[in-house]
Amino acid sequence: MSERSPATRRTLWLVLSLVFAFLYTPIAVLVALSFNQGGLPTVWSGFSLKWYASLAGNAAILSAALNTLIVALVSTAIATLLGTLLAIGVEMRRQYGSGLEALIFAPMIIPDIVLAIALLSFFSLLDFTLGLHTIILAHVVFNLAFVCSVVRARLKSFDWSIVEASADLGASAVTTFRRVTLPVILPAVVAGALLAFTLSVDEFIIAFFTAGAGRASTTLPMQIYAMIRFGITPEINALATIVMAVSITALTLSQRLNRGVIGQ
Template identity: 65%
Template sequence: MMARDPIRLWLNAHLGLVYVFLYVPILVLIALSFNKSGLPTAWTGFSTEWYGKLVANPKILSAAGNSLIVAVASTIISTVIGTLLAMGLEEGRSNPWLDALVAAPMIIPDIVLAIALLSFYTLLNMSLGLHSIVLSHAVFNIAFVCMVVRTRLKNFDRSIVEASIDLGASELTTFRRVTLPVIAPGVVAAALLSFTLSIDEFIIAYFTAGAGQGSTTFPMQIYAMIRFGVTPEINAIATIVIGFSFFLVLLSQRLNREAAP
């Protein structure tokens, strides 16, 4: 027992250093977003004026609206397709090659997927805009939705489905009134994860957006602003994105735990 204490102490110290490395820069960024000074690092007092300037900036508001449109639309598409795909895979015989194919969008580097999608749209002679970003994000998110829903389906009691059919319910009624309510927490968790990924995603959106402010998403607007230097206004934007993303991921994880038997 005594021999294990130094090892446990070392592991705890290592864990603490990892947390410091990951989160101290984020905490510094959040603190500087309330900096009264226009300088990015010199602290001169507490102020919320940079958050007020964000609200008064039409380009930021437009980009935020575009991101919400893209995130909501892509989440609906990917949740529906990903849930049905998960059910189909769980109903069929296990195939590692098929599982690898479904998971490919999660493994392929974002820039490779972005170039592939752009090439595909060009081949189809398809115009670029918010609609192309929505489709691209849906392709990216389907795999994540499928994996989350499959986790719930692996512990699904299929005897209740058989009982429903034996009692005369159709397959559609059984799905709507039996299967879907049982897997609903997992589906909602997958949808929240999909929404979070879409809100934060930059590379795929950058390649498939086309030109113009009308298809500029929130991360793209931040990138355009940061090229001229880091300001407290950008720190304020980053703080809002971090807080929103953290809340959605936390909610998704909670729903996923509640979905587990």
């Protein structure tokens, strides 16, 4: 923001503060509720740490959280790779019919329940064993479409003549990708990966249908939605609070580390 006028800078900071206030207001409530004495999700009845203690002893929730992390990380990694390649392929071609366009939009548009039932019926038909791996296969389907959209948005204004020039100068395709294309699309790839991870962490219906019968492939949203009938206890709020605290710590550490490395 260095070359901007002070007024513009103030406005931009104001926008950021307001948006972050909006994003974090319910999160403050959620964190507060993790210390709620009573079990009702919407009524405050006193301070207590008991939900943290009971979370520590709840093997079902903890294993579900680990499963969710695995599904989200693996499906994000695969989808980021495939989605990025797809985006480059599509935009490089610069001439694509509506069929291809529709195929890429489809995973975002098909109602979750249709994809969920379709995949389960399909896997059963093939006698495919269900497990965490089938959830990952399914999550990659929609995740890659989202990653592809974000990367394409950036490639729209990419000047492909640089790629040609690089090739003319004798650089191999891989070198050209690493030195020319990748640096340009990297922020979009990171944004796409964050988006895919966020979608996957919270996805319920498709995971429920494509999961195997058993604890080993129960994800956190499956565990939480199942609590609806007898009330979602603040254990989940405690878990969310811990997840956020850990993420923030990890980010802070990595920032420190990076600065250290750059400093040398």
